[in-house]
Amino acid sequence: MSRLAGSETPGRKGGVRVTAEAWRDHLVSLDEWDAMPEEECRRLEIVDGVPHVVPAAATFHSLAQNKLAYWLNEQLPDELTAVPEADVVLNISHALNVRRPDVSVVPTHLAEHNPKRYDAADVVVAVEIVSPGSERADRVTKPMQYAKAGIAHYWLIELDEPISMTAFELVDEVYELVKDGTGKVALSLPAPVTFDLDALTRRR
Template sequence: MSPRSLSKHQRVIWRLAAQLESQLPDTHGVLTKSEVVIDPGPPPTIRVPDVLAVPSEGIDVNLPRWDAADVLLAVEILSIGSKRTDRVTKFAEYAEAGIAYYWLIDLDEPTSLTAYHLIDGDYELVGEHSGRATLDIAGTPVELDLPALTSSRAS
């Protein structure tokens, strides 16, 4: 079991979720630290992305964990202990499991986001961003203020 995220990491998760939630269509919502079944096993492979965009109907029925194929977006915030796992292991697992969009957020200055889209079973780089960024999630433009994720006060 992994240790809990440090305080700055937790604040970034909360702020990113808040920025995303209001911009997604009503068909999807944002969750943090929810279980995703990557491989049902046995034994099952379960991952817990920092932020997820998932169908609202699953949230409404209060699903305890998500099938990876139902996850539209998974976001991992890089930390010292997770960089290799997020960039290599989860990158491959999420693609194989069919998660359409994968973002990595690096908190080193300047805060940056690397965005991938699943095309023909492989993730393709669709952008590297710092500052303010507009990204596409399944035809929905999403505007993010990356510096606000780590500022001492959210703007």
């Protein structure tokens, strides 16, 4: 098996609205992250305690993300739900890491409570769709973080023609390849699902 190698950003601090410049002298805590207005923190990920702006998705990326979440929710068992762009807390013990996978599969009973975020322990599958500028993060940095956080499955989708999908499963704290394909792809874990990758960026 192959292995996978391992502007203004407002918040509230003491009742005063502050920008990303205010975080330069210290690392962001989970409490500070929670205090940020939702419309602002949705533009950010936290990497080792430092806010990083998430670029706006291109059209094909958005189409693929929405369609994949829809396909998953059509096929997954009732106890699992696919959620696009959910915040996932990977680590708080040293420096805070909050990532936002393009699609996360989580237990339905948690999703039904409309949480602001999920813990990594709640995430069954994390999916990233590679975009220009995010190649290294999606192929190297994020899977290393997801593996360390214990997320059992990681799927990577490449939108360059032909559209491809690579699925990994966590084994001994390292992601091992379980499926790599184009066109129609079938997976058995965490539940039987099939995808027509060529249709991911089509309107219908």
